[in-house]
Each structure stands twice: as structure tokens, then as C-alpha cells.
Amino acid sequence: MIELRGIARRFVQGRGRSARSVQAVAGLDWVAGDGCISGLLGPNGAGKTTVLRIVAGLLLPDAGQVRVDGIDVATQRQAALARIGVLSDARGLYPRLTARENIVYYGQLQGMSRATAEARAQALAQTLQLEPLLERRTEGFSQGERMKTALARALVHDPHNIILDEPTNGLDVQSTRALREALRRLRDEQGKCIVFSTHLMQEVERLCDQVLVMARGRAVAQGTVAELCALTGHDDFESCFVQLAFGSEAVP
Amino acid sequence: MIAAAWTVLLKELRDALRDRRTLLAIVLSSVAVGPLVLVLLSTLVAGIEERAESREVVVAGIEHAPTLHNYLLRQTYRVMPVPQRFEQQLQSKQLGEAVLVIGADFEAELARGEAPRVELVLSSANPRAMAGASRLTRLLQGFTQEQAMLRLAWRGVSAAALQAIEVDERDLASPAARAAQWATLVPFFMLMAVVYGALHAALDTTAGERERGSLEPLLGNPVPPLALVLGKWGAVAAVAMLIALLSCASFLPGQWLLRSETLAAMFRFGVREGMMFLALLLPLAGALSALLMVIAIRCRSVKEAQANATALVLAVSLLPLLSLFSQEGEAPWHLAVPALAQITLMGRVLKGEAMAAWEWALPLAVCVLLVLLCLAFVARSLRAAAMK
Numbered sequence: 001m002i003e004l005r006g007i008a009r010r011f012v013q014g015r016g017r018s019a020r021s022v023q024a025v026a027g028l029d030w031v032a033g034d035g036c037i038s039g040l041l042g043p044n045g046a047g048k049t050t051v052l053r054i055v056a057g058l059l060l061p062d063a064g065q066v067r068v069d070g071i072d073v074a075t076q077r078q079a080a081l082a083r084i085g086v087l088s089d090a091r092g093l094y095p096r097l098t099a100r101e102n103i104v105y106y107g108q109l110q111g112m113s114r115a116t117a118e119a120r121a122q123a124l125a126q127t128l129q130l131e132p133l134l135e136r137r138t139e140g141f142s143q144g145e146r147m148k149t150a151l152a153r154a155l156v157h158d159p160h161n162i163i164l165d166e167p168t169n170g171l172d173v174q175s176t177r178a179l180r181e182a183l184r185r186l187r188d189e190q191g192k193c194i195v196f197s198t199h200l201m202q203e204v205e206r207l208c209d210q211v212l213v214m215a216r217g218r219a220v221a222q223g224t225v226a227e228l229c230a231l232t233g234h235d236d237f238e239s240c241f242v243q244l245a246f247g248s249e250a251v252p
Numbered sequence: 253m254i255a256a257a258w259t260v261l262l263k264e265l266r267d268a269l270r271d272r273r274t275l276l277a278i279v280l281s282s283v284a285v286g287p288l289v290l291v292l293l294s295t296l297v298a299g300i301e302e303r304a305e306s307r308e309v310v311v312a313g314i315e316h317a318p319t320l321h322n323y324l325l326r327q328t329y330r331v332m333p334v335p336q337r338f339e340q341q342l343q344s345k346q347l348g349e350a351v352l353v354i355g356a357d358f359e360a361e362l363a364r365g366e367a368p369r370v371e372l373v374l375s376s377a378n379p380r381a382m383a384g385a386s387r388l389t390r391l392l393q394g395f396t397q398e399q400a401m402l403r404l405a406w407r408g409v410s411a412a413a414l415q416a417i418e419v420d421e422r423d424l425a426s427p428a429a430r431a432a433q434w435a436t437l438v439p440f441f442m443l444m445a446v447v448y449g450a451l452h453a454a455l456d457t458t459a460g461e462r463e464r465g466s467l468e469p470l471l472g473n474p475v476p477p478l479a480l481v482l483g484k485w486g487a488v489a490a491v492a493m494l495i496a497l498l499s500c501a502s503f504l505p506g507q508w509l510l511r512s513e514t515l516a517a518m519f520r521f522g523v524r525e526g527m528m529f530l531a532l533l534l535p536l537a538g539a540l541s542a543l544l545m546v547i548a549i550r551c552r553s554v555k556e557a558q559a560n561a562t563a564l565v566l567a568v569s570l571l572p573l574l575s576l577f578s579q580e581g582e583a584p585w586h587l588a589v590p591a592l593a594q595i596t597l598m599g600r601v602l603k604g605e606a607m608a609a610w611e612w613a614l615p616l617a618v619c620v621l622l623v624l625l626c627l628a629f630v631a632r633s634l635r636a637a638a639m640k
Contacts, residue, residue, distance in 0.1 A: 056472050058471055058638065058639060078474040081472065086472040087469075088472065089468070090465030090468040090638075091465065091469065092461070092464035092469065093464070093466060094263075094267055097267060097270075106469075106473060108259045109259055111255075111256075153469070
């Protein structure tokens with residue numbers, strides 16, 4: 001479970017007199033529950049990545065508190081991070097290492113023994129259909145192959161909370177379906193708390209039990225897809241999202 | 253934290269050793285350069301020695317000067333004929349001897365007691381010919397003195413009347429110190445090998461990590477940033493230290509390649525000197541690795557980092573010149589400047605000079621302090637760097 005209470009974060013761009021401050025997140029309250037896939041939806045620049053970075057402990061909020069399974073990220077960062085798996089916006093791999101070495105490296109950094117990490121990499125490769133790639137250097141991997149390797153790397157320590165920043169970017173239909181299936185299984189069989197950010201309506205409609213719509217750093221609505229559609233009076237979720245994010249005058 | 257740092261170190265080392273460019277830098281900068289420098293150096297010195305021992309002089313118009321010819325023969329010199337277009341040959345360094353040109357009236361003017369003019373043709377851009385020129389000058393002075401003594405004796409004056417003072421030279425430099433003038437090049441090449449060896453590895457683990465976008469996910473692991481930095485630095489320093497070790501070792505067999513016996517006898521670089529060099533170079537390798545990481549973590553790409561690291565490489569290559577150009581010689585503060593301290597002390601090791609304990613301790617302390625400061629800085633800027 002991931003709980004956000006009154007999160008605020010401001011960035012200062014430039015220096016001296018030309019400095020301009022941008023309020024990326026302003027007073028966000030949200031709870032992403034266990035056994036639930038929660039979608040974080042918002043237009044470009046809404047603050048999605050900033051929120052996910054704050055949850056992952058990469059950024060400190062100016063105000064508010066983040067708790068992962070009851071552990072405060074600000075005071076017990078290491079313990080909280082051990083319970084999260086993050087597939088961030090940047091998914092750089094080490095090109096001179098094989099896919100397996102990339103995954104095992106993260107397992108060891110998570111405190112797993114080499115043997116355990118190896119076994120876990122093998123199991124994840126099976127789930128994500130990554131097996132034929134395991135012994136290849138990641139140099140020259142396709143976008144989708146990179147993405148799968150990065151996902152396996154993020155899940156190597158079997159975290160209870162999974163954060164995915166636009167995971168279907170660059171995946172073909174088959175892989176997207178496989179990923180969706182894998183996420184559903186993680187939710188249903190192991191009761192994981194899964195959060196993912198996206199700007200694809202289709203993804204949200206097919207996968208999410210819960211949606212948080214963000215705009216200009218604030219939460220503008222939350223609920224299930226059906227609830228949000230009912231709230232705005234649209235049948236079409238895309239129109240519903242546009243109205244929530246940009247106001248009713250933006251809907252044609 | 254130690255376990256995590258160890259994991260990072262092993263991974264970075266494996267990564268670095270799979271990189272062809274790093275391997276190439278190791279091989280070229282450390283293993284090949286040492287022997288190559290020694291062979292080139294010895295060829296130059298051996299050439300000069302050969303000329304010194306050959307006892308040959310090149311004279312144009314020796315037929316006009318039988319007296320001088322007689323003198324040269326008595327000094328056991330052979331007079332060689334002048335090659336065609338010797339001036340061009342001197343300039344293009346094909347001819348390695350200065351040429352003495354004698355006019356047609358030489359013998360007659362000498363007999364009349366007038367001072368005949370001779371011309372010594374040389375090129376100061378041609379070091380081999382310069383060695384021959386000073387030999388010819390000495391020979392001509394000897395001839396002049398002999399003639400003068402004969403004339404004075406003819407007139408019944410003692411030759412001592414011409415010499416108001418007598419000068420005896422006493423050279424305080426030991427043979428080893430004289431050889432060290434040539435050998436000062438050796439520490440410099442070792443220093444550059446360490447810098448270039450560490451450069452690529454240091455840039456790849458910091459700026460390279462940013463460029464690939466792998467730094468942000470890396471920081472998502474429950475590992476303190478300091479442990480990551482420690483592991484990365486350990487790997488870079490290990491590569492740099494490996495190069496220091498290899499280049500010290502490469503000068504040991506390189507010595508057998510020395511063609512000049514004098515140089516081989518005077519360039520004293522045995523196992524003991526090698527160990528002392530290592531004791532100086534290993535801490536410096538650590539400090540330079542940390543400094544390169546500080547420069548590179550601020551850069552978004554390896555290319556940008558390379559451009560910025562040029563300043564450090566330039567500083568390291570120019571610092572040795574400071575001791576060369578400084579009028580006062582070695583100042584105590586030289587030992588507090590990394591790279592300059594090591595090059596100064598390595599020079600003293602080659603000269604066989606004794607060193608006080610503090611002279612070893614000061615550069616070491618400076619390096620350790622530098623490493624600590626740099627690592628703390630990199631650890632602090634890691635998170636901000638990941639997100640820009």
C-alpha cells in the first residue's frame with residue numbers, strides 16, 4: 001500500500017533574477033491499495049513523474065509524507081525502497097552486460113545472494129518471455145526487449161509495491177498484452193499494489209481498478225473508470241478525461 | 253554498505269574490462285610506451301656516443317692546411333672528405349657532423365703570423381651535429397694553443413705568462429644524477445599512462461551512466477549513494493592502479509632493450525625503484541580517479557565529460573614543467589601538489605637520493621584527503637545528477 005499525504009514539490013529553474021519557480025505537485029492526497037492496479041493519469045507536465053520519483057525516494061517533497069506499507073520514505077528510505085520495485089522513465093541498461101547480468105546486479109544490490117538472484121532472473125524471464133535473450137548483451141536490444149529486461153530488473157526482489165512509469169511505451173501489441181496479463185496475475189495471485197502512470201486511455205480502461213487524474217500538480221478526480229464517466233456524464237472515457245484535465249470547455 | 257559497494261565494484265570492473273576502448277588504453281598507455289621510450293632514448297644516446305668514439309672530423313679544404321692536418325693526425329683523428337651539398341644535408345639532419353671549411357690562404361697566413369679565418373658550419377637544430385661541433389671546437393683550441401706556445405717559445409717567453417689563472421672543473425653530479433637528466437622523461441610517461449588509463453573508466457561510470465539513463469534506476473535500489481560511489485571509485489582506481497603496476501613492470505624488461513651501455517648502467521630502475529614508484533603512483537591513481545569522477549558527474553554525456561576532463565589532463569601534463577622552469581629548484585610546497593609531488597619524488601628515486609619520512613607522508617596524506625573530499629562530493633550530487 002502506498003499512501004501520499006499533502007505532498008507538495010516546487011522546482012526552481014534558472015538562477016538569480018531570472019529564476020522561475022514551478023509548482024510541480026501541490027497538496028496531493030492519494031492511497032493506492034493492495035490487490036489493486038491504480039492508474040495515474042494526466043496530460044504532459046501534470047506532475048506524474050515527479051510524484052513517482054517522490055514515492056521512489058529520489059526526490060524529497062517540500063511538504064507532506066509518503067508511506068509505503070506503513071514505512072515513511074523520508075526517514076526510512078532504505079527499508080521503504082526494499083519494498084518497492086520501480087520501472088522509471090529512464091530505463092538505461094548496461095550495454096556490455098548480458099540481460100541476466102543486468103537483472104542479477106540489481107538483485108544483489110537489493111541484498112539477495114547471487115544464487116537467489118540467478119534463480120529469480122530465470123523465473124522472471126519465463127514470465128516475461130525473456131528467456132532467449134538472457135545470455136545476450138543488451139547492446140542492440142529492441143525497445144521492447146529493453147523494456148522487458150528493465151521490468152525484470154525492477155521486479156527481481158519480488159517487491160510488494162510496483163511502480164511503472166509508462167510501461168507500455170515502445171511495446172508491440174503482443175508484448176503489451178503479455179504485460180497486462182502479467183500485471184493482472186501479480187494483482188490476483190499475490191495481492192500486489194501496482195501503480196502505473198500513462199497517458200493512454202485504452203490502457204487505463206482495460207487494466208485499472210482505480211484512477212487518479214492529475215492536472216497542473218493537483219488531483220482533479222479519483223475513482224473507477226465507470227465512476228469518473230458517471231461524474232462527467234460522458235460515455236467515452238477519453239472525453240471524460242479531457243473534461244477532467246482541461247475543463248468542460250475543452251471537450252468538443 | 254560494504255557488501256553493496258563490493259557488488260558495484262565487481263560489476264563496474266567486469267563492465268570496464270569488456271570495453272575495448274579501456275583495454276586499448278591500458279595496453280597502449282602502460283605496456284607499450286615504457287619500452288618504446290627507452291629504446292628511442294637509448295638509440296639517441298648511443299648515436300651520440302658512437303660519434304664521440306669515432307674520432308673522425310669532416311673538413312673541407314684540408315689540402316690548404318698541412319700543419320692543421322698534421323695536428324689532427326697526431327690527435328689520432330681521421331679527416332673525412334666533405335659530402336656533396338653538405339649544407340642541405342646538415343639542415344635535413346642526414347649529416348650528423350659539423351663541417352670545418354678552410355680557405356686557400358690558410359697555410360701562408362699562418363706562416364706570416366696572421367690569424368687565418370676558418371668557418372665551422374653547423375646547425376643548432378641538429379643535435380647530433382652539435383655534439384661533433386663542440387669536439388671540433390676543442391680540437392681547434394688545442395691547435396691554437398700549440399701554435400701560440402711555439403711562437404712564444406721562439407721568442408723566449410714562458411707559456412705560463414699567458415695563463416693568468418688555471419681552471420679545474422670538478423663535476424659534483426654523480427653518474428646516476430647525470431643519467432637522470434635523460435631519465436626524467438620516464439616518470440612523466442608513467443604519470444600520463446595513469447591519467448589516460450583512468451580517464452575512460454571514470455567517465456563511463458559517471459557521465460556514461462547518466463547518458464544511458466541507468467543512474468536513476470540504480471538509485472532506486474536500497475543502497476546509500478556513498479556505497480555506489482565507493483564501489484565505482486574502487487573499480488576506476490583499480491584500473492588506474494593496474495596501469496601503474498603494468499607500466500612500472502614494463503620498464504624492468506625494457507631495460508634489457510637499452511642499446512647504450514652507459515645509459516643502461518646509469519638508468520637505475522630495479523625492483524626496489526619500481527616498488528618506490530608504485531608507492532608514489534598508487535595513491536595518486538586513486539586521487540586522479542576521484543577527481544575525474546567529480547568532473548564527469550557534472551556532465552550529461554561522455555563527450556561533454558571528455559571535453560571538461562581535458563583541463564585536468566593538461567594540468568597533470570604541465571605540472572612537471574613547473575619544477576623544470578622554476579629558478580629556485582624544488583620548493584617544499586611542491587610536495588603538497590598532487591602529480592607535481594609524485595613527479596618530483598620519482599625523479600629523486602631515480603637519482604638515488606634519500607628521502608625523509610614526511611616527504612613520503614605528505615603527498616600520501618594529500619591524496620587521501622582529496623579522495624575523501626571528491627567521493628563525498630560525488631555522493632552528494634548523485635541524486636540531482638540522475639534526474640537532470
